[in-house]
Amino acid sequence: MRRLPTLTLFLGLALALGTAAQAQQPRPVTPRGPLEAAELNHIRVFKxxxxxxxxxxxxxxxxxxxxxxxxxxxxxxxxxxxxxxxxxxxxxxxxxxxxxxxxxxxxxxxxxxxxxxxxxxxxxxxxxxxxxxxxxLAPIPLGASRDLQVGQQVYAIGNPFGLDQTLTTGIVSALNREIESMNRRTIRGAVQTDAAINPGNSGGPLLDSAGRLIGVNTSIYSPSGASAGIGFAIPVDEVNRVVPRLIKDGRFIRPALGVTAGSAQLAQALRLPKGVALVGVSEGGPADRAGLKPFRRDRSGRILAGDVITAVDGQAVADLDDMLTLLENRQVGEKVTLTVWNGGKSRQIAATLGSSD
CATH class of the missing domain: 2.40.10.10 (Trypsin-like serine proteases)
Incomplete structure (x- = not known):
């Protein structure tokens, strides 16, 4: 009878050791069903x-x-x-x-x-x-940006913070945004997305749900410098227009009129309409040959009326940046019709584009 507590203690210890041994064994894996359709597409696009x-x-x-x-x-x-x-x-x-x-x-x-x-x-x-x-060399599949819609699924692949082959997902948050390039020229038609884009993602592709290129990730809006859910991509239609010309010529030769534009302050002071107020016309250039005249001063210092280009081929231009963007879609040697304002009257002038070089 006196040995019973010892026996009970032994049995309890044995049970405890057995339970501990069981606890040290790997737990069985819980089976899962098939991956969701969205997950499968994420994987397919990345691969x-x-x-x-x-x-x-x-x-x-x-x-x-x-x-x-x-x-x-x-x-x-x-x-x-x-x-x-x-x-x-x-x-x-x-x-x-x-x-x-x-x-x-x-x-x-x-x-x-x-x-x-x-x-x-x-x-x-x-x-x-x-x-x-x-x-x-696996060329990336090319898509289009002209028919994108807000809400479409998008994917970004890049190297944020040096972590290569990183996939992030999101949607098209907005279209036709305007962002600034490194030389402060306006890039129009940018795609806004909430897919996480961080330093190191720059230059990487933005893809649609079919895995096609729809933009080049280029910048983020973030007070901290990290992703804040507002990223921007250069639209692929613009990329597909510029890249072949860079490969062919080594540079992008923009068609030009050979003019110098006045400042916004000049236009405001003279109460001019929206457009490109000319303060210089290159001698022998396309604008000079078309008969365009700049604003200038006479010997007494009075300002002589000049021309303001208000439209190119019927498309209104609000400033020089607008006009340069339109001219980028033309070719050197191509003829354009300029709408020109001078002294309250408008007229149409034909001009043959020259080279920006």
Missing amino acids: RASPSVVHITTLAYQRDFFSLNVSEVPRGTGSGFIWDEAGHIVTNFHVIQGANAAKVTLADQSSYEAELVGAFEDRDLAVLRIKAPRDK
């Missing part, structure tokens, strides 16, 4: 598009203070995507601005030295080229 997305590292030359040896050091990172099987890579101009060299890392982590093919600062676009085997 299809991610091989086209690249990581760009820009380099700068650094001279050692003591040995005077020059070396290349990382300067910054960004994103880009494969445009074609010739090795052309599209990214933002501001990603490579000021760099001495750049390195492109593909999705399989192979890296290649890149050369600059061309850049167009006004639209914050640049084209690089790498010499990689064709079987490593």
Whole structure:
């Protein structure tokens, strides 16, 4: 009878050890059903598009203070995507601005030295080229931005904070936004999205639910510098207009009229209509040949009336930026019809576009 407490203690200890041993075993996995349709599409889009997305590292030359040896050091990172099987890579101009060299890392982590093919600062676009085997080059599928609708599902793939091959999702939050390029030119038609875009995403693709390129992620609106749910992308229709010309010519040659525009203060002081008030006309240029005259002063200092371009081919222009945007859609040598205001009267003038060079 006296041994019963000892036996009870032993049995209790054995049970406790058995329970502890059971607790140390891996728990069984709870089976799940099929993935949701939305999840499956996220996976499909990423698998299809991610091989086209690249990581760009820009380099700068650094001279050692003591040995005077020059070396290349990382300067910054960004994103880009494969445009074609010739090795052309599209990214933002501001990603490579000021760099001495750049390195492109593909999705399989192979890296290649890149050369600059061309850049167009006004639209914050640049084209690089790498010499990689064709079987490593997967051009991104191209979509359209003209028929986008607010509420559409979108995906961003890029390298935020250097974390490559990062997928974020969201919707088209708004269309036809205006953002500023690096040289303060207005980029019209930008796509606004709430897909998380952070430093390092610049130059990467914005995709629709079919995995097609619909924009190039270029900037965010954020007081902190991190994603605040308001990001912007250059529309793909603009990209598809600019990039082929950068590949062909190495630069974007804008058709020009050969004029110099007056300031907003001048237009306000003279109570001029909205448009491009001319204060200079290049001798022998398209505008000069068409008979356009600038505002100028006579010998006594009085301002002589000049011309104000108010429309190009029937499309109203409110300022110089408006006119330059319209001219970018034309070709050198193409004829345009200008609506010109002077002294309260308007007239139509035909002009043949020259080159901005």
